[in-house]
Each structure stands twice: as C-alpha cells, then as structure tokens.
Amino acid sequence: MQENPSFEPVLSVEGLSTAFKVDGEWRQVVRDVSFTVLPGETVAIVGESGSGKSVTSLSILRLLAAESSRIEGRVLLNGRDLTALSEKEMQGVRGNDIAMIFQEPMTSLNPIFTIGRQISEVLTRHKGFSKAEARAETVRLLEKVRIPNAATRFDEYPHQFSGGMRQRVMIAMALASRPKLLIADEPTTALDVTIQGQILDLIKELQAEEGMAVLFITHDMGVVAEIADRTVVMLRGDLVEQGPTAEIFANGRHAYTRALLASVPKLGSMEGEALPLRFPVVDMESGVVAPGQALSDTVDKSMTPILTVKNLVTRFSIRGGLFGSKTGAVHAVEGVSFDLYKGETLSLVGESGCGKSTTGRSIARLVEPDGGEIELDGYNVRQLTGPDIRAMRKSVQMVFQDPYSSLNPRMTVGQAIAEPYLKHKLGSKADAREMTANLLARVGLSPTMMNRYPHEFSGGQRQRIAIARALSLDPKVIIADESVSALDVSIKAQVCNLLMDLQEEFKIAFLFISHDMAVVERVSHRVAVMYLGEIVEIGPRAAIFGNPQHDYTKKLIAAVPVPDPARRLIKRNTPIDELKSPVRPLGYEPAKAEYREVTAGHFVKLDRQVRAA
Template identity: 75%
Template sequence: MTAEPILSVRNLTTAFRVDSEWKPVVRNVSFDIRPGETLAIVGESGSGKSVTSLSIMRLLAKDASRIEGQVMLNGRDLLSLSEKEMRAVRGNEVSMIFQEPMTSLNPIFTIGRQISEVLTRHKGMSATDARAETIRMLEKVRIPNAASRFDEYPHQFSGGMRQRVMIAMALASRPKLLIADEPTTALDVTIQGQILDLIKTLQEEEGMSVLFITHDMGVVAEIADRTVVMFRGDAVESGATEQIFHRGQHPYTRALLSAVPRLGSMEGQAVPLRFPIVDTVTGITTEPQPSRTMLERDAPILKVENLVTRFPVRSGLFSRQTGSIHAVENVSFDLKQGETLALVGESGCGKSTTGRSVMRLIEPTSGDIQLDGQNVRELGSSQLQRMRKSIQMIFQDPFSSLNPRMSVGQAIAEPFLKHGMGNAAQAKQKTADLLERVGLSASMMNRYPHEFSGGQRQRIAIARALSLDPKVIVADESVSALDVSIKAQVCNLLLDLQEQLDLAFLFISHDMAVVERVSHRVAVMYLGEIVEIGPRAAVFENPQHPYTRKLMSAVPVPDPSRRGIRRGLMEDELKSPVRPMGYQPPRREYREVSAGHIVQVA
C-alpha cells in the first residue's frame, strides 16, 4: 500500500444556515484514504457522517450550507474547483452510492439507459459501446440475465438488485474512490451480505478506495481497514479497525460496540436478555438483565391455523385475473400471554402480510384466527373495532404512521377517545403516564412528530399502541430502521413493558441477531410458508432448514479478524410468489426435531 493518500481531508467544517445564523454540524474532521483502502465513518443518525460525504462531493445546497477546510483528491482541492470542474470529478474520479436506491434511480428511464448515460457523458462512448459496457457492468455486479434486463425499469427489480444497479452505475466510469453512504441499511441480511461481498470483490478487481458510511459496527468489522467514529459532528476516535474494536477509548465508541447484537451470545440463556447500555458521556455500562421466566399457561391468547392470504394478479385490457400472489400459505402458530414469537425472513417472505392478516388489516383468503377466544374472521365491523382493543400494531416507520398535523399527545389519546375508554381529562392523564412509561416526558405531549428523533418517534408509536391496554402487540420491523444504540434501547423498553403488562408480542423482523436476543420462540418464513418453528434456543443452536442456516450465515459478525472472509451466499433473488390460476400448492410434510422444534421436510 503506497503512503500517498488518494483522498486527504483536513479540518473539514460544514455549517447550515438556521434562522439567519450558521450552525456547524461537522467540526474539524480530518482523515486520509490510501489507494485500495477502506475507511469507515461510523456513528448514529445526526452524527454528521453523511454530511461529511456530501461535503466532499459538494452536493449540499450552496445558499444553505458553508463548507470550510481542505479536501485534496490526487493533489487537487475539491473545495476550490468550479462547479463545471466538480461535475467532471463526480461519477468519473469519485462515485457515490446512496442509502435508498429507489430515490436515486429515475423511475421513468430504464436502468440500462441510466448506466449508459454515465459512460456517454464521462467517457464519450458511442451508444453501442456504452450498451455493451453497461451489460458487462451488470454482469460484474452479479445481476442474472443482464442483457435481457438492460431495458427494464427500477420498479421491476428487488431492493437488493436495485442496489446492485446503483453500484454498477457508480463503478461504470472506474472511479478511484467509491463513497458508499449506508448502502446496506435498508436491505435484508442475506442481500446485505451479498452486497458487502460484492464491494470487497470489486475493490480487489479494480483496486479502488472505499469510504464506507454506516452505523452498523458489524458491517464495519467486516469491511473496514480503518475506522473514524463520529459523535455529534466531531470525530471522537480514529484508528485501525482492530484497535477501535478491541481497545476503543472513547465512551461513545464503547457504547456503539456494546449495543451490537452478536449472534450466538444467547447460548445457555433460557429467557430473553436486555441489551447492555453504555452512557456515552461517562462510559458506565448498565449490565443487561434477563427477562423473567415466562409463566406456564395452557390456552394461547392467539391461535392461527392454516392461514392463507392471496392477492389477485390482473392483466390485459379488461383486467382479468391471470394469477395470484401466494403471500401467506398454510401458516399455523400460537402465541401465549407474556410470550414473544418472532417471525423472521427476507422481504417478500410473507411475514408482514401474516401480521396484517391476523389483525384483518388485510382480509385473509382462508384459515382460522382465534384471539382471546374470539373467531376473528367472523367478526362484523363494530365487533372488529372492539377486537382491535386487544391487538395493536407498531409499524416500521413511525414518521409515516404518525399524523404530522397532530401533536403526539393527540395521536396517543386518539384511540383511547375513539374507543370510548374515558373522557378528555382521563385521556390526557393516560397519555402523560404512557409517555413517562416509554421513557419520554409528559411535557412533550404538545410537540409534533417532526420535533423528535427516529428513536423517540418509535417510542411514541409504542405509547399509542399501549393506549388501549392491548394483550397482543404485532411489532412489524419496529426496530429495523433505528440506529444500533437506539435499537438496543427500544428492545429493552419492549422487554420492560412485556414484564410490566404481561404483553404477548408477534415480533416481525429480518434481523436474526436482535430476534435471538428478544424472543421466546422463532418461526422462519420462506415464500409464504413457515419452514421452521420452535423454541429460540433450539432454532438458533440447532438450525435444521437450509434457509434458516442461510439467514444465520449472512449476519455480520462484529469481529475485524473476519474481514477477508467471503460468505459465499447464494446470489439468487427470493423466488416469486406469483402463481398461475388454478395452482395448487404442494402438500408439505413436517418432522419434529425436538420438543416443539418443527421443520418442513424439503
């Protein structure tokens, strides 16, 4: 590795104009990236890591931002270049992959045209040569049938494949530096594993440097040579990744590392275990407390048998039904009071549809759902509304599930008042109690959702779900969008509430490491079917189905010594659940491996 850095950042300070004043959000950040090296910038949302990357690329609005310091790329200061010169740098010498590919790709152009444009504009290629090179790049990022997919649109690709398209576009002009801003945060764990392997492989083949921005310390351990830790706009620690992980000095670094769920850490632990929480100022660790042993009960609060949910597929001039999406196929499980059953699997496996079908937010096609002795599928609209007092849902994105025009106090009180559980004064008292219970202040009830952080908004969503005193809560990817330390706090909160209120959780997630920490039992879903179900210890310590083992092998391990390892994950996408008219699913057979541990026979 040569000593001369390809990118040298010195005293980078970025400020935004707020009410006619300049407010710095990144202060005096300095680092170098050498050829072929991967540097990770890690920190929570709001730490300034993404602003740092946007400042380097000069993608911030000129009138609302001010960038100071020095950004040297191969001896040229990017901050002194004209906009025309900077346009030649972007996509040519430095490329960027953003977190959400669907917002970065233009939905009205084919993916082939969007990648070809980079080559015709920066490399002066003819349309024919650009097409051939684009197909080669699509093959390089392991997109199957690349030539036939050249003329497809972004919506025809899965999330993982769209991210591969973004990588192909970023690498088309063979940049010396790739900036990857949270490129795997929104992806399922298996797709994330494939993308990480892909970046490593392409880096070796092309010899490029990578600036990798993330809040996931497991990802950092797997990909980064060196790491910069950012906290509230400052780079509080930097060094070799091994040094950061094993001898991290700053309390915030230790807090980030302690919050990382490690697969296998629950071995020998009979009940769910809270996450350790480290104070980011003092560095004092609150040791994790085990959840109480679940009380033995005979009758489940929720019993689902042979649940089927299908959606019609229509096409042609008269929109005739030509097939069905078999989203949920013959799913059965039960859930006891005070228990957490986790439904795990990749996007498209049917786990969220199962949760919504149980609540009848989506009408099931067939099957039996018993909630607290009631047959859910036979309820009329007024009975259904009363039933929903017993079962509530926490959604993945609290911002879109909270009305931005209602104060949080109004949002929490609304279900309480709508169900006639009390008057306005009682609703206000209940709201104050719930806000305190979820770790917020009652004085916050007059604020609006945009005034809270993501973690606080999720706490508000939890408080609203609790306002009707439910017995069952369906938590649909309720922590997947949160930073690692906030995720730990929210998971601990859910365990606290389960103990205090004897709640049953249907915990829907694709994060196997979190699931291992919080659940009593686990059901693994693939293509609408449960392929393995059993006690958490049995499933995690003795996984039987190939798909369960694939999910577990894809989890990033926060150990820098594994940095060179390739998982060798299957590159195929999740198969399509669309079936033609008249399709009859095959009859499945199951075997019991141990008490309550049941596996589908392949």
C-alpha cells in the same frame, strides 16, 4: 489491505467544517474533520444519526446547496483541491473520479429509463463511448456485479429489479467510469441480511480487482468489522477517534466508541440463556455499560393460547388485459399456523417479500385473509364485522416500522395517544389525559411532552410514542412490525428493553416481525422462519439458532455480519439469487406443507423430494 505510508492518499480531508444556514444563522454540523483514504483501502465513517457522517460525504462531493451551506477546509483528490474547483469542473469529478452509492437505490435510479440506458449515460458522458460500445461495456459491468442474464436485463426498468439487484446496478453505474474513490453511504442498511452479505462480498471483490479506495459510511459496527481497514468515529459533528479497525474494536479509547461497540447485539451471545435477555444499558457520554438483565419467566403454556392461527392464507389478485380480468395471484401467506401464549414473544423472520408483515396485518384484519382460522382472546377474528372488529382491536395493536408515517402530524402526541381510548369510549377526556401522562412516563418520556407534535421528536422518541399509543387500549397482543429496524443501535437497544419491561409488567404477548437475526435472538422465546409465504422452521429460540435444520434458516444465520475484525477477509460466498416470485397462475393450489419434529416444539418443513422418498 493495511495502511502503507509510502502510498500517496487518494483522498485527503483536512480540517473540513460544514455549516448550514438556519433562520438566518450559520450552524456548524461538521467541525474540523481530517482523515485520509489510501489506494485500495477501505475507511469506514461510523456514528449514529446526526453524527455528521453523511454530511461529510456530501461535503466532499460538494452536493450541498451553495446558498444554504458553507464548507471550509481542504478536500484533496490525488492532490487536487476539490473546494477550489468551479461547479462545472466538479461535474467532471462526480461520477468520473469519485462515484457514490446511496442507501436507497430506487431514489437514485430514474424510474422512466431502463437500467441499461442509465449506466450507458455515464460511459457516453465521461468516456466518449459510442452507443454500441456503451451497451457492450454496460453488459460487461452488469455481469461483473453478478446480475443474472445481464444482456436480457439491459432493457428492463428499475421496478423490475429487487432491492438487492438495484443496489448491484448502482454499483455497476459507480464502476462504469473506473473511479479512483467510491463513497458508499449506508449502501446495505435497507437490505435483507442475505443481500447485505452479498453486497459486502461484492464490494470487497471489486475493490481487489480495481484497486479502488472506498469510503464506507454506516452505523452498523458488524459491517465495519467485516469491510474496513481503518475506522473514523464521529459524534455530533466531531471526529472523536480514528485508527486501524482491529485496534478500534480491541481497544477503543473514546467513551463513545466503547459505547457503540457495547450496544451491538452479537449473534451467538445468547448461548446458555434460557429466557430473553435485555440489552446492556449504555451511557453514550461516559461509555459506562450496565449488563442486560434476563426477563422473568412470563410465559404460562398451561393456559389457552392468547392467539391461535391455523392454515392462514392471504393472496392478492393480479389483474390484466383489456377488461382487467384476474390473471393470477400473489400467494403472500400460504398455510401459516402457530400459537402465541400470554407473556410470550414469537418472532417472525425472513427476507422482504416472505409474507411476515402480511401475516401480522391479516391477524389484525388490516388486510383480508382468504382462508384459515384466527382466534384471538376468544374472538373468531375472521367472522367479525363492523363494530366487532373495532372491539377486537382492543386486544391486538400494531407498532409499525416508521412511527412518523403512522402518527398524524397535525395531532399532538397527547391527542394521538388518547384517540384510541376515547374512540372506544373507555373513559372521559380527563381520564384520557391522565392515562396519556402515565403512559408517556411509562415509555420513558415526560408527561409535559404531550402538547408537542411528532416532528419535534427524534425517531427513537416517536417509536416510544407509538408504543404508548398501542398500550392505551391495554392490549393482550402487540404486533411489532420491524419496529426497531430503522433505529440507531443504542436507541434500538433502549426500545427493545422497553418492550421487554412492558412484557414483564403486563404479560403482553408479542408477535415480533423482523429481519434482524441478532436482535431476534436476544428478545425471543420462539422463532418462526418464513420463506415464500410459508413457515419453513419454527421452534424455541435456542433450537433455531443452535440447531437450525432448514437450508434457508442456515443461510439467514450465516449472512449476519459479526462485529469481529478478524473476519474482514472472510467471504461468505452466499449464492447470488433473488427471492423467488410468490406470483402463481389462476387456480394454482399448493400442496399442504408437512413438518418433521426435530426436538420438542422444534419443527422443520419437509421439502417435496423428502416427502416423495
């Protein structure tokens, strides 16, 4: 809907300021923020990590610890000042007049209670429903948020639901008390692109049916364009710009707004580009944009591939019964084959559970494959044992999604980068220190930082440190497993540019594992699409994005949010289904996949019906 001044706001935030007590001193993290949300309207608060957007939402609901936080200003819900209410009165507001959906539903759902019980509790607590009435209404709500077989799933537990279905449950719980305002704090960030599309469609539909006001918090400008009527832009605790979304996108006035928009990768922007293209370099302070430069041609396919994978199979046993006997297996990777050349980036894409990360870990022997061949830089990887595996890992290194969990918090970053070099006895401690200083400079950090610890760095800086550590052994192949997924849009662009710079300089081959199709389109030479452990389509990047053949590839591409406010009322109508289970009974052996060559190097898997015909 469009803003209508005749409506009284559902939410009116006036001069909101929030401070936290740190080392005995008050530090302001949100300063003098004011905005309104009208009935049936969606207002998005956008900004990068540390901008204060989530703290603003928690301040509205007064969910910050009273002893260590201080909130000033007014928060009016239908004219009622929430900052003047007692804690007991606020308990009646939370979950009743205002509902909230968080980024990670598994941390918001109690794992020891059934889904049905957790939703019913809202109805019995706030609405006075009987147990039978609450059950009937809960089933209705689960059906409303498109949970298949809602009546039978009432008694299931959170771990029995996929991430997307758990987020639907959270929405059902939020809707249970028919709130006047729904606050959605990054509700799609942790979801696969197809599930994200379904959740955005669902929120639009439910808002139209219920007339709710929605406050949507995100850093994804594509999502903002598709869902928000108005947009509030925050930077380091300050509100720097607000207005109708279409106007913000077409004519953003603040430098930071323009910089945010310029940093967003747009699906389809690579049309006509033969090689991967660096992201534009954006100055977040001035908004100045330097266009991204194309990567030089680093791939030489006349040479032997640096990595060859043939019919790779990795399965995980499932055990059950009194004696823990094997009852089946998770077919995580099933018959995967591809080549990777020096200086090339091959992206593995697909939803969570498709087997792309297990493929990467199997190649590095971090998990043991059950079958197939892996040849890496002359090594037959599957035949290696003990010290030979360590020697092989000089050629292949991994960069993981969360650098903080892969860096030892007790080691300085200098020690972390030097450790592989010293373990492999590649030089003295003095050599290692010199190498570490050079690598830190190479990834855009100061050599003087080597004596600091991981917690003293931002997420983007930690990912740079992880990349420097991977480079310490001069690898031929780097497996980047969702290595930019958790980063803000501007940091994501910087890290991707760094990887392309390193590829150009050192001719490194990248196996780039991701579910972010817009990033994949920008950085890849070739793309392989995985579904249920198999590659269903593989080919040059231009062919996969310009002429997708497999239904699943088309579904992935269609689900990507496009940063264009003109699409705000468009619904994708993505089928609501969960990724099928890769669990198979004991002794099950699938038929070998067959492929059709569409154009040179572009292969699509044939389904069984086509083969039979």
